Amino acid sequence: MAQVSGYPPIIILKDDVDASQGIGQIISNINACEQVVEVLHSTLGPRGMDKLIQGSDGKVTISNDGATILRVLEVVHPAARLLADIAKSQDEEVGDGTTSVVLLAGELLRQAKGFLEDGVHPRVIIYAYREAHRMISERLKQIAVDVSGQLKVLRADPERVSTEEREAARALLQRCAGTALNSKLIAQYREFFAGIAVDAVLALDDDLDLDMIGVKKVNGGSVTDSCLVAGVGFKKTFSYAGFEQQPKKIHQPKILLLNLELELKSEKENAEVRVQSAAAYQQIVDAEWNIIYEKLEKIVATGARVVLSRLAIGDLATQYFADRGVFCAGRVPDADLQRVARAVGARVQTTVHDMRVEEALGTCEWFEERQVGAERFNFFTGCKEARSATILLRGGSEQFLDETERSLHDAIMIVRRTLKYPELVAGGGAVEMELSKFLRERSRHIQGKAQLLLAAYGKALETIPRTLCENAGFDATDLLNKLRAKHATSDENLWFGANLETGEPQDCWQNYVWEPVLIRANAFASATEAACTILSIDETLKTETSDKNDAIR
Template identity: 35%
Template structure:
């Protein structure tokens, strides 16, 4: 509906009132709901085939020709160029899941898409969106209550269970054949940065730095208690190793400062030129002297270090790096206890930190600096090796997920089983809850329970099994009281997931259900979409899902 649009009726004289400009589009009522639901379902379908340990992978090629091969839901949706506004809301579900937990992004997206699909069935039956939204919210609250009942407590010191949680997150991703090594690395790293607090245990996984290196085997990967910086010392005459180092962190450059305004210096004789150069050298020397006088024997500079300054530093036997990243500077500050100094003139001995060892090492042909044996061991680094760049990238995605889920499990102290077992148990309890309701909200709660069945159903489909048969088998086991019964997709059997070591943090389930419900409800409550544009044409049609014959997204 391009061009000026009537939006609000007619004036008393019978003339239509136009309040939207040229090129605006409006979709309302059932059409708006259908378009939005279709867009949400399309996003869910785009990642659905990747769910589970033997789900398929996606190859994503960007405009520069760079290739990413992954089955991680968050990575897939981040790389895809999605345009439809309602589809973007479903993408936010995956992003929030990734930010909060680090895993379960595909599950959250698939549940959101299925909630929209079930809501569409209710809309077709004449149920009002407000009733559906209310029923969904009540069911989500009950689901959170029920899943807490089936959760199992886990101790931060229970290394074996934490390794099983990490292995579950890694299974099905690029580094699955090395999952034991990755699981051990992730548990050791999380334990190294975890801190006891009044409310329990706190884990900041940002303190775990991952350095990737193509070359060697994954089994060569190692955990370093300290900070590893992907840089080499500035000068070959600088010491390769400094023990009991006094560390200076400097965010100001050690070089001649240019004036902020354009300036012209007229030199009329060679003597003046020499004086100018001597003065510049003296300024550099003074800056280096201040560093030397502070007692520092290792300098990490966030900005540049002049060649002349390098000369003076190496003469004094000082180990120096330049252009160190801000994130590395922050980690070094935490690890060594040093203050980041912003002005060379203000350097004092109290600003220095300490490290037992600062050493340049050769890692697969790349020289890197290791800062270890620090006062605080709350910063650790993982050196990740792999055969090729693509292999290392997929290993990094798997390790990141493992680190996040282990961190969440340590913080919350509660876990549940995977393999669709938790979803089937929740669905059964919600069917009973729905039967206790009166009115049309009962229908919405019942559809919510049906939507949770999409997880075991999709797991079965992606494993090449009969989804209906496996769902019936699962329900039968749960009705007998086997609340840990889930689908082993490798051999197609229903097994005890706890004994099969398929364990996930509780927050994966609660966050996925909450985020999916909120997104579905938000989309359902939209009955009018107004898109404004300076021009009429294909842009608005794409934004509004006007040509919704295919998948309403660009890739």
């Protein structure tokens, strides 16, 4: 409600609208974001703790992945939800660094809160933060190590590249994947899973399409029983009688993929048919049988030895195919069917009439059904049209398998991004300490409030190594002072970060703590934009919709 002198009040908003504005509202939003940061604070790094979250449906999630935790928590505060969004964006873009981006955004806001309370205008802080981000982005490009020369041998002709060069390039990727897995629940198996992640990505075509990597979880067995299959695999679908009589291993089969139901169904339409004789009634009964037999004959006539369908394949069709040495599987999940189609070069058919057999059918070197634990899987290997890989994860519990899958996804994303953008930096807080030193030095040459704000941005960057030390149980103040001294004394020490085994500084590059520069660049950009967005919101309006019509409007 607004009022002008001499005039009656003007009602702008409904009575039930909650309006909060001013610097107090910005600080309130920052406080909400700090609560989110507090939840994730202890999960960062190799010594980070895990969170056990029980959802409203009773499902239990155990994870230390920032994006997963915030997704399961379902943050409802509108400002704090921005942090959940940037964690999700970081996860989708590069796969790792989801906790780091939230901690950094929260620390930038915490540094800004003091300036806001002292009367600095939010726009001044926003401008300084964006200028600081521009500076560290340029510095990050300068210090990044280009490894494209070492990685190009992986895509070169094997006859022109020595085994030693290929192994060196593979070891480089494995170290990047190992750094990502170092903070996960499966950290003690990081070398094993890093090798699987690297082999899975290298098994793909040059486009590195992640859709061609399938991850299947099988309860039971040891974690080290997990393996990689160079091809497409999926769990055996529901099958009818006659399935066991079908062939379970076929060499160079022709493969037909259908989106078609091969099953007898009782009529559901409310139809009335008048017949004059028993023979006429029998013709109606036989009509559906004739239709399905016609479809089955046309399928067998194509020469296909493997038939997969997105819809059901009933007992009649199953036995029909078994009698003719054809393997069939119905109700195949759409994602698996699409992977098979791309890998074997087949096209999903919606009808069996007028098929162009040459275009419809695909092939591979081997089709085989194998037992994996208590489950049976169908595998297509030796695919020529598109290279694919399937990872079979083993483990004792569903929660452990879920977290293993999330961890492996992060490692696969890191390897993929390293191949596409082959520039690396050292982890362990080394790059943050170097950029913090760089900003502090640059801020001394700038006059006015921006000098303090640039230094505050630099101090915020130190939250990553500080949190790593705190989670490892070391004195963060002492170790940060040693790291500042190392970075200040020589430019050769730019890769010095925290050794979380001894609590002392170490050269993280020499100790193979590597990660793609894209992780850090994306984290800095996302955190800065999130902080600037929250600082720019000085009013929050909350409307309670009392009836359905208000909700629609």
